[in-house]
Amino acid sequence: MRFYANFKMHHTRASTTEYIAKLNEELTSIECDDITIFPPATALQKSLGKVVVGAQNGYFEAKGAYTGEIGLTQLEEFGIDTILIGHSERREIFGESQEFIAKKYAYYKEQGFHIVYCIGEPLTVREQGEEALFEYLYAQFEGIDIEYEKLTVAYEPIWAIGTGVSATVEDIELVHNRLKEKFALPLLYGGSVKIDSIEQIAKIKSVDGVLVGSASLDAKGFATLIKRGLGV
Ligand code: PGA
DSSP states (O other): OEEEEEOTTOOOHHHHHHHHHHHHHHTTTOOOOOEEEEOOGGGOOOOBTTEEEOBSOOOSSSSSSOTTOOOHHHHHTTTOOEEEEOOHHHHHTSOOOHHHHHHHHHHHHHTTOEEEEEEOOOHHHHTTOHHHHHHHHHHTTTTOOTTOTTEEEEEOOGGGTTSSOOOOHHHHHHHHHHHHHHOOOOEEEESSOOTTTHHHHHTOTTOOEEEESGGGSSHHHHHHHHHHHHTO
């Protein structure tokens, strides 16, 4: 089971450093080597102990005239080699098109990064039924090399993100099972994963891990979620 924490625009450099120390302390006796946190760019730092540090975003150049962006050079300073690409907040709020996302993907693949690639549908699409749902989700793989060996896909239905309402086991199985038939890829679920829902979600066969937003922000809380997910 993999446990990934997306801090979004929460935490500072100082609080992220404290967080990493606390999470390692809480997980001392736990066997799990797949824990990654994605702090904001200003809080990027080296991975430590059981906690891998990844980037929420990166531009598809090493450096250059791209105001407000960070690229490979900035990530390399901290030994970062894991990146989130395609998160619905980047797609929706920052208007990242599939074409733009595919360029980022190709670049970080070329650099040998572990890529956590996010897909997910809005409620209006989900309500149109299965055919519309899968058409929408498959379109989010346009230009994406799904044969890449360091690719992990995160299915995050937009209607479940930050709403406190996770998708049901049936909702998750419907998408995960179908995706697993199509691609042999590690698959995370994300969208309001909480301490109270992790046990149920972790039991789903086609779920290889979770991408957690709000319930990951407190180190002790995230440690509890990890322990429950592992059943220890
Ligand atoms: P959430 O966020 O757990 O707060 O719903 C998940 C995500 O957007 O990755």
